[in-house]
Amino acid sequence: MRLTKSEEILEKILEAANDPSLREGLNRSRTLATAAVSKILAEWSDLTDLANYIREVKKKVIENINYYIDKTMRSVEEKARGHAYFARHREEALKIINDIIGEKKRIIVKAKSMVTEELKLREFLIERGHEVYETDIGEFLIQISRDKPMHIIAPAIHLTKERVVKLLGSVGIEVNESMGHAELVAKIREFLREKYIKADIGISGANSIAADTGSIFLVFNEGNISLVTTFPPVHIAIVSIEKIMPTVKDAFIQTLVQSGYAGLYPPTYIYMISGPSSTADIEYQRVYGAQGPKELHVILYDGGRINSINNAVLREQLLCIRCGRCEFHCPIWNVAGNIWGGDVYGGPLGLGWTAITEGLDKAVSLSIFCLLDGICKEVCPMKIDIPNIARYLKTKYREVIK
């Protein structure tokens, strides 16, 4: 008998729920991450106020999204001297990226970015014959394991050290079982170092983008994103439109809030990029492409978001800053990780995002497993009524599942 979409999801959830090593990984990361966030919020109490402030700012941006898209595009071109593009859907975005890269086979280094997951960009580029490397260590492990990322900011939490050793060996990195965590990281670092130097193109997302200056902000801890965005001669940043903030100040505050609620505060690095690298040190003649990239391309990506603004329930998901805190607290996520999710976004935040980026039907099939226990809303820095989104999706269940 053929399973419905929901039953297929449930089958996978049950399989995950009965996988002891997955459970162990989820449990460990959940305990550490939730404790880290609680500690940060207790120590840096102004983060809560800043979160409330960002919620209001984001609401304003969403209500005037077309104005802010135009303004950001202009700022990228005029102030940041970058090339600005707007892509309505995946095909448009891939065409733009393909045109920038050209026909020649390239070496491409990538920062971890959810929007590139939406575009399935890595797969697309590999298919086109390019050599592509994820440089976030978790995402690199996901790339070589071909697994599904289990958490929005900690994709590889389900992989044990033993499995990591096997995976690294499979791509020719010389490691063995007796190596400790630090040695494994050193081996990955060595492997990736060479790629940065050879890379023709660096691709990143952005944590926020400022409409007034066109600056993009990137938050990271591993140090990889500065290399991805600085070493190669060309930097392409793909930014989903809900990341637009009116001012450079707000864009910066947003990155602080996101870091705090993600459990990494202060973040090791916040990178602000306001254009390609340049120098005027020889006779005051401005030369672009000094020691960093010569070209900066910023692609603003819609991917279903503008359309969702018309939906009074779903639009609230656009306030999400993707800190992933709701995932760690969700009971279903606790037993199944992002297996309970769409192709890209899982856990509580994954319901709304899947509806927006992959379509209502897929999200409806996921929604009936939501407990409506409400912890996600409780811990959300943007106070998004996720249970309301879940229940709204459930009301469509009998229409969708025939």
Next chain:
Amino acid sequence: MVVLLVTKRYIVNGVFMPLPLKEVIEIIIDNTRKRGSPVPIPVEDVVGWAEGLNLPRGGSVVIYTGLLYQMIPYIDSFVKHLEDLEKSSVAPVLMKVGRVVGRVIDLSKIIRVPREEIKKQHDVIRNIARLLIKAGVNFGYLYEDDMYSGALLYDLGLDDVFLEHATKVHQIFKKYGVREIITIDPHTTHIMRSIYPKYIEDFDIKVINYLEILYDKKLNCRSLEIDVTIHDPCIYSRYENIIDQPRKLLSNIGVKIIEPSRTKKMTFCCGGPIESLSPSLSKNIARIRMEELSTLSKRIVVMCPICYLSLSRVKTDDIDLRDISDYLARGCL
């Protein structure tokens, strides 16, 4: 019934198959439409708790049970059968047959539920009613017109079926001239207080929970001198802000409350809400919670019949799991 017996033969050890979800949902809808609740209960098991209390029929203030406590033994039995089905490779076929059978035969007439389990739940409601009486509250009861609230229909997103059901409930209240209802569990409290007014235009009945009432009353109680670990139901703490009331009531009777790390507004779900779609997933979540609670003390207090059932499924024999009303009755009656 035959269906339920046959399944046992097809159990595949250790492998859980997804239940045919649409069938489960349709069974819940059929039951609620035809027999008034997602899992049917015979009327004597709905009203049995009130025997001997001499509560007047109707009145402007009534205790409204929403049938949730009474339904617990029946839900338990239903979910156990689902759990067998979950381990069975022939579940989809059997569920379809089961639904057809369920349409014509009232399974509550056939399903055997242990009398002591029914009595246990009746004792909870009886204790609550007696506490209210002792606190000087005057209230009536609707007896066989006491109805299920429709909470599960709402939670499953079945808005049209929910509205249909809620309208019937509202009609009953109107028929008796009820102005105020006293609710006794989180799900019924929330659905009546916060959801009915959104769905039924002229719903103006005041909804008050018994813990809120007792919180404001002076009861003459003795001290129990024990420690218990508290488990907040999500609905009380996050949706209805009933957090301080149970704590004050318990400390009044000398109960020392042990707070788990996930407590109050940060409480963790018991797994109950998913029991009808996947009993094994529900148990997985309950185990996480039970592990957390049971390391703190062997006595665990709950305030919701669904939490009670979910946690009782995964508890070991040494765990003393009780509804809050049990302690309050011991201290104050």
